[in-house]
Amino acid sequence: MTDQQDSDDRLTTRQTAERLGVKAETVYAYVSRGLLTRRRAPEGRGSTFDAREVEALARHSARRPQSSRPTPFTPLATGITLIERDRCYYRGVDTTVLATGYGYEEVADWLWTGGLTTGIRFRAPQEQLDAARACVAALPAHSATEDRLHAAVVGACAADPLRSDLTPAAVHATARALIAALVDAQPPLGPEPAPDAQLADRLWARLTAHAPTGAGVRALDAALVLLIDHDLAVSTLAARVAATARAHPYAVVLAGLGALDGPLHGAAAAPAHRMVAEVLDHGSAAAVVAGRIREQRGVPGLGHLLYPAEDPRATALFALLAEVPAAREPLGAAREVAAAAGRQRAAHANIDLALAVLTVSCGMRPEAGQAVFAVARTAGWIAHALEEYTEPAMRLRPSGAYRGPRPPRELP
Template identity: 55%
Template sequence: MRDQEPVPRDADRRLSTKEAAELLGVKPETVYAYVSRGQLSSRRVTGGRGSTFDAGEVEALARRNKRESAGSPGSGGELSVRTRITLIESDRYYFRGVNAVDLAARHTYEEVAEWLWTGRMRPGATFTAPADSVAVARRAVEALPEHAAPTDLLRVATIAAATADPLRFDLSEDAVLGTARTLIPTLVAALPPVRHDRRDEGPLAHRLWTRLSGQDADEASLRALDAALALLVDHDLAASTLAVRVAASARAHAYAAVSAGLGVIEGPLHGAASGLAHRLLLDVLDQGDAAPVIADELRAGRRIPGLGHRLYPGEDPRARALFTFLERIPRAEPALLAARDIVETTARHAPLHANVDLALAVLTTSCGMPSTAGETVFAVARTAGWIAHALEEYGERPLRMRPSGLYMGPKPPQPLPE
């Protein structure tokens, strides 16, 4: 029944439980589950024990279920989730309908985050971390080995901050927004400083700089870092964001949802990709020519990091925007030229454009940051987007992010193992 369009029925007709179940392709008890979730209304049969259902409501739900199941396993499609946060199309992306590059060019990271969460702009917005939360997070981070990766530090800081918040299970919008505005600065404050003059006040980008670079920060460099945060705040349903929505669908609190995102972002195909581009860029700068470096990468069977993006046939708009900010930093010129050399050398065989990982690599290499700095920037920035998606998912029916497995194992019943 699920693979067929519902048969049109008279608008006034009532369906029995059996008819509704057949139309929806579910068991009768599932029909009553829809009623308990508010997705269907029922009417008791006069003088009887059963219920009847409005045919129009059942047919509408069947159509909606069919659209949502189009991305489930075995359907041949991709998972689709309704969202009002980010749209990506025609080599551009938009936050709540507004060009994201324009937002990053005119507003701070904090202001863009507020827009993403609420659809309202708060000029001059700043995030402040509670002293108790910072103290707990720092103690937890300081207990980790020196070789711990940035995402290790951020995950531990997130969990520690959660333990200091007795209201973390309140999933109301105001409570989750309060969590967002304190968790992000807590994560930055928990990171160990590179310089002794650790900053815990002012714009978030200024505070983050002292955790990433030992160099003095000029205004252009700080603006580039702030723009990078704003540009990376969200990117639709990336793998880490999907993990966050699954956690939120199960009604995990905001700290747990963010922790799920941090667990996924560590993969080399996601947040860690900028570190690979950073090391590639250093090799090109060291040799003064991209050709031998690219040749070595291809000979080793590795793809060239920092190039191409499956969602953008043309140039990644985030890379283009960040390169514009980097061009205002004199010390970034050698890295910019090396990045251009990488793109032009590779373009002889594959017409790939620079993506945001290569732009982040230019920022991190030219500003004296380690190869892991891009991953830190990515994770801190994306935390705001994860909160936005968690908020949106809390407004949906619980556990809707629960696909069905397509069993491919031995056909039961099998004998008990010896």
């Protein structure tokens, strides 16, 4: 195929939006869902799309029957998180205010129960913790962070014979023990904090060998609060689908962890960590950004479909990191990355870039951001499960739009 033929078979973003009858923002939402693939335009500005792929999606959309049954692509009623006017709210309260005023355990428990218990601490029964630790210890030495998180949930689940009790009070107790086991089952890298320490202190000891600082732990605790929930992200949808089948909380969390492991979701913080570290090594954000653009790898940690400006969670975390002396240079590197990437078009930091500054400045490994994300979001998945348990069972069962050959067919 000649270059001219290849060019003729590709559409601009505007042409694609017109053919599908949607806005340009929706086109990129289709990309994030895997419904369309994009390629950078030859001149380096904008994106192009395969005309045949666009046409197939347009025909499929036209055939899709209308239904009153909720599907993953239609709004689901929820009273947990609202994202509006570049702000994020849990039950009507600004998340950035919650993150600076309360600890993760306090906010999580309030989100589940509706009552605030000052100074609450999540602890797992010793039998459950022992089982979770045994599962984590049984993994190969090279196991990734997500492997150890999955193993901890499986161990905690196996040691809970009453796991299928879905009454609210039982789910609350299960959630507190599960989150504690998720953290405390991980091998510590530094000195163990006091037994009555808050969860952020205990997680710190599992993510870095650096001595904890008040400002550093506050930033980590705030990150946990900010990441508890973010409306119906794909991992939250997966958790709700499990809950609609009346899966117990451990299975709900495993469903969420499975979706969170995707490179476009919870695992997105690691590339941002490596980029910030690379900028610090090279001393030039412009060179690092230019290299990524040249190699068409993309610049991690920038932009969010739900926020035209900077992600408010990133803004709040950056403000707290400004109080961490070791974060001064990583924070500057992150700002330089956004400035370098934004020379020709707006580029705003998202929570992945803020997490990268936290993990780099505190001596954590690249995958530490995913661990923070997973522990934090577990509370959100539980909140959504509690909500879903009050809905009719099996309601999240969409019908597939069959595109295979029509019967009858001969046996192969």
